[in-house]
Amino acid sequence: MNIKVRFAPSPTGYLHVGGLRTALYNYLYAKNQGGKIVLRIEDTDQSRKVDYAVENLIAIFNSIGINFDEGPENGGEFGPYYQSQRLGIYQEYIQKLIINKSAYPCFCSSARLEKMRELQIKNKQIIKYDRHCLSLSDSEIESNIRVKKYVIRLKIPDKGEVLFFDQVRDRVIIKCSEIDDQILIKADGFPTYHFANVVDDYLMGITHVMRGEEWLSSTPKHILLYRAFGWELPKFIHLPLLLNSDRSKLSKRQGDVAVEDYLSKGFLKETLINFVGLLGWHPKDNREFFSIEELIKEFSIKRIQKSGAVFDQEKLLWMNKHYLKNLK
Numbered sequence: 001m002n003i004k005v006r007f008a009p010s011p012t013g014y015l016h017v018g019g020l021r022t023a024l025y026n027y028l029y030a031k032n033q034g035g036k037i038v039l040r041i042e043d044t045d046q047s048r049k050v051d052y053a054v055e056n057l058i059a060i061f062n063s064i065g066i067n068f069d070e071g072p073e074n075g076g077e078f079g080p081y082y083q084s085q086r087l088g089i090y091q092e093y094i095q096k097l098i099i100n101k102s103a104y105p106c107f108c109s110s111a112r113l114e115k116m117r118e119l120q121i122k123n124k125q126i127i128k129y130d131r132h133c134l135s136l137s138d139s140e141i142e143s144n145i146r147v148k149k150y151v152i153r154l155k156i157p158d159k160g161e162v163l164f165f166d167q168v169r170d171r172v173i174i175k176c177s178e179i180d181d182q183i184l185i186k187a188d189g190f191p192t193y194h195f196a197n198v199v200d201d202y203l204m205g206i207t208h209v210m211r212g213e214e215w216l217s218s219t220p221k222h223i224l225l226y227r228a229f230g231w232e233l234p235k236f237i238h239l240p241l242l243l244n245s246d247r248s249k250l251s252k253r254q255g256d257v258a259v260e261d262y263l264s265k266g267f268l269k270e271t272l273i274n275f276v277g278l279l280g281w282h283p284k285d286n287r288e289f290f291s292i293e294e295l296i297k298e299f300s301i302k303r304i305q306k307s308g309a310v311f312d313q314e315k316l317l318w319m320n321k322h323y324l325k326n327l328k
Contacts, residue, residue: 003035005208007068008042008197011053014258015060017311018212018242018250021276025239026210027066028277028299038204039071041082042197044190060259064269065292070204078204083196090191093199093229094152094184102228103184105141105150106133128180129153152185154225162220167237168304174220182221194218198225201234210237237301240280241308250311262316268327271320280309289322 007023009015030037039058043049058073070076080086097103106129108116113129120127134155136144144150157176164172184195191199201209216238226233242250250257256265262272270291277295278288281304290298 001207003030003033003207004205005030005210006038006040006206008040009057010042011050012048013050013053014260015057016257017259017276020259021279022211022239023066024276028296031296032299036069039068039081040200041072042193043082043084044193044196064273090196090199097228103152103154104134106153107144107148107150108132126178131181149187151183151187153181154184156181156224162223164219164223164236167235167301168306169238179220194221198222202231206234208235208237213238213241240305242279243308243310245310267320268323271323275316275319280305
């Protein structure tokens with residue numbers, strides 16, 4: 001297999017240390033396997049876009065030695081690598097789902113959806129769309145499309161379950177009855193993250209999807225999209241959460257979380273690569289210090305841990321002192 005992975009951030013500001021770890025693990029795996037890594041900018045939510053965030057992101061990766069084989073800077077067979085520049089592709093593929101009855105337009109107002117959710121909460125039901133618009137006739141749909149704003153939803157199978165194997169968490173099963181008819185195309189014509197993500201991963205030939213644990217619950221939705229298109233699934237690898245010292249989810253309330261902040265405070269790039277490389281992955285022995293070349297040689301998905309990884313500020317300082325002492 002020709003291994004191909006990707007790092008797909010949104011241009012919403014600084015590079016989170018969790019994002020650095022995701023990019024690093026993808027990079028290490030690709031280089032260990034003689035594969036390629038893609039940088040793809042997922043900017044379909046234009047309201048959250050921050051000016052110069054992409055330029056800042058690329059500059060940071062260049063400075064710490066993570067180089068992408070394809071992306072906004074260096075092009076490639078599947079460019080452009082900004083999702084906002086690929087809208088025509090998503091429109092083409094949503095039509096395929098509408099034609100095969102895997103997706104349908106929804107004209108419900110926000111007021112109706114809010115009342116629906118309130119009633120479901122009151123009745124202690126699963127919060128999900130009630131499929132009001134799925135029962136519309138072709139003539140009603142045609143009439144509504146001319147005068148109303150609408151979204152496109154995925155039609156989740158009525159019965160059955162989604163079973164998949166995560167290379168860190170093994171067997172995962174979710175019942176279809178627990179999955180919402182997710183929105184694929186928003187009222188502004190832009191795709192949602194979930195739809196664009198799956199279409200791009202397939203078209204770009206991504207073989208392994210390695211991302212944070214917080215995306216595990218979205219994976220059944222993505223798998224159902226792959227099934228609707230009749231596409232082969234990639235391998236899924238979900239990385240453990242990064243935790244504060246009190247084992248709460250890593251947050252800015254308890255310290256810096258931006259890579260830029262650590263670099264500006266004098267932490268060396270070698271320190272950050274080494275420290276972040278050991279957040280959720282362990283080598284064969286108890287060795288603590290690795291260059292990026294040594295991490296590439298040692299890296300294995302089999303040694304990614306399931307449990308959360310503590311971001312130990314004191315260990316980071318200790319490791320940085322080691323690298324500062326050994327500066328030539």
